Amino acid sequence: MQKIYLDNAATTKIDKKVFEAMAPYLKGDFGNASSLHWFGQKAHEAITKARQQAADFLNCNFLEVYFTGSATESDNLAIFGAMRAAQKKGIAKPHIITSAIEHPAVLEVVKHLEKTGEIEATYLAVGKEGVVKVEDVQKSIKENTVLVSIMYVNNEIGAIQPIAAIGNWLKIKNQKSKIKILLHTDAVQAVNYLDCNVGKLGVDLLTLSGHKIYGPKGAGVLYKRKGVELEPIIFGGHQERGLRPGTENIAAIVGVGEAIAEILNSKLQILKIKKLRDKLIDGILKNIPGTNLNGSRESRLPNNVNISFDGVEGESILMALNEKGVAVSTGSACASGSLEPSYVLLALGCSVVKAHGSIRFTLGKYNTEKDINYVLKILPGIIERLRKISPLK
Numbered sequence: 001m002q003k004i005y006l007d008n009a010a011t012t013k014i015d016k017k018v019f020e021a022m023a024p025y026l027k028g029d030f031g032n033a034s035s036l037h038w039f040g041q042k043a044h045e046a047i048t049k050a051r052q053q054a055a056d057f058l059n060c061n062f063l064e065v066y067f068t069g070s071a072t073e074s075d076n077l078a079i080f081g082a083m084r085a086a087q088k089k090g091i092a093k094p095h096i097i098t099s100a101i102e103h104p105a106v107l108e109v110v111k112h113l114e115k116t117g118e119i120e121a122t123y124l125a126v127g128k129e130g131v132v133k134v135e136d137v138q139k140s141i142k143e144n145t146v147l148v149s150i151m152y153v154n155n156e157i158g159a160i161q162p163i164a165a166i167g168n169w170l171k172i173k174n175q176k177s178k179i180k181i182l183l184h185t186d187a188v189q190a191v192n193y194l195d196c197n198v199g200k201l202g203v204d205l206l207t208l209s210g211h212k213i214y215g216p217k218g219a220g221v222l223y224k225r226k227g228v229e230l231e232p233i234i235f236g237g238h239q240e241r242g243l244r245p246g247t248e249n250i251a252a253i254v255g256v257g258e259a260i261a262e263i264l265n266s267k268l269q270i271l272k273i274k275k276l277r278d279k280l281i282d283g284i285l286k287n288i289p290g291t292n293l294n295g296s297r298e299s300r301l302p303n304n305v306n307i308s309f310d311g312v313e314g315e316s317i318l319m320a321l322n323e324k325g326v327a328v329s330t331g332s333a334c335a336s337g338s339l340e341p342s343y344v345l346l347a348l349g350c351s352v353v354k355a356h357g358s359i360r361f362t363l364g365k366y367n368t369e370k371d372i373n374y375v376l377k378i379l380p381g382i383i384e385r386l387r388k389i390s391p392l393k
C-alpha cells in the first residue's frame with residue numbers, strides 16, 4: 001500500500017543531509033563539549049557551527065541563540081524566565097498577554113501561572129479568520145504588562161499572526177515607558193515558510209523546534225535578544241551560558257543547525273507546496289458538499305488545509321484515510337487522542353459539531369501532485385460512506 005504523509009505540522013521526515021550530519025556525533029565523535037581535550041573541542045566546534053547556522057537564519061548574533069530540548073521547553077523558558085526576571089525587578093504580579101489559540105506549550109504555562117496567582121493574564125480572542133488584532137494587543141496593555149506572547153502561525157489552522165506589526169508598535173511604546181514589554185513568538189510552524197528575521201519582526205524572544213523542519217525530535221532553539229533578562233528554569237552547570245544547563249545533545253544540536261541551514265536552500269519548494277495546498281482545498285470544497293475551510297484563506301501558511309465535513313466525525317475520517325495509507329490529523333497532535341473538540345476551532349466561533357468534524361492536512365516538501373490527486377480521488381467516497389452511517393447525520 002502506498003503511504004502518503006500529510007501531517008507535517010505534527011512532525012516531519014528527517015532530511016537525509018541532516019541525518020548524515022548528525023550521524024558522526026552518535027558514533028565516534030562522542031565528546032562532551034565541556035571537556036578540554038580533542039574530543040571535547042570537536043563537540044564544542046559542532047555546537048558553535050550550529051549556533052552560527054541558526055543565527056544566520058534569524059539574522060542575529062550567534063550568542064543570542066540558545067539550544068534547548070524542545071520547543072515546549074523554549075516556550076516555558078521564555079515565559080517563566082521573563083516572569084521571574086520581572087519579579088526580581090520588583091513587579092510583584094506581572095501581566096502577560098497571549099492569545100486564546102496558542103499551542104499548549106504557551107497556553108498551559110500562562111494558565112498555570114495565573115492559577116498559582118503569580119501573574120495576571122489576558123487571552124486575546126480571535127475572529128472567524130483566527131487572526132489576533134494588533135489593536136487588541138494595544139488595548140490590553142496595563143501598567144504591569146511585562147510580556148506579550150503570540151504565536152507566529154497557529155498549528156491547527158495555519159493562521160499567520162501580525163507579529164511584525166505588534167513588534168514594531170511595542171518598540172515605539174517601549175521607548176517612552178519605564179517597564180520594557182517583551183515580545184515572544186512561538187515560530188515553530190512558521191520557520192519553513194516565513195521570514196524569521198528577528199530584527200524585522202521586532203521580537204525579543206523566538207522559539208523554534210527541530211522536528212518540524214526536517215530535523216531531529218528533542219531539539220529546540222530559543223532566540224533571546226542581547227540585553228533581555230531571563231531567569232533560568234533549571235539549575236546546574238554553565239552550559240548555554242547558564243540559561244539551559246545540562247550536557248548538550250550534540251547530535252540533536254548539529255541536526256537542528258543543519259535543518260535550519262537547509263531551510264534557506266529549500267525556499268523554492270514553497271510555491272510548489274502552496275499550489276498543491278490550493279488544489280487540495282479547491283478540490284475538496286468543489287467536489288464534496290457540506291464542507292468549509294477553517295481559518296483565513298489569505299493569511300494562511302502555504303502548507304495548511306483544515307476542513308470541517310458536516311455530519312461526520314473527524315476521527316472516523318482519519319481512520320478511513322489511514323486504512324488507505326493517508327496520514328492526517330484531527331486538530332493538533334497534542335489534542336488528538338482526546339475527544340474534546342479543538343479549542344482553536346471553538347475560538348474561531350465554530351460549533352462543537354463542526355469542530356468535531358474537522359481534519360487537518362499539512363503538506364511538506366516531500367509531497368507530490370500524485371499524493372493530492374490520490375486524496376481527492378478517495379475522499380468523496382469515504383465521506384459519502386461515513387455520512388450514511390454517521391449518528392450525526
Ligand code: PLP
Nearest residue numbers: 070071072103105155186188209
Ligand atoms: N509550538 C507549536 C506551535 C507547535 O506546533 C508545537 C508542536 O506541535 C510545539 C510548540 C511543541 O514543539 P516540541 O514538540 O518541539 O516541544
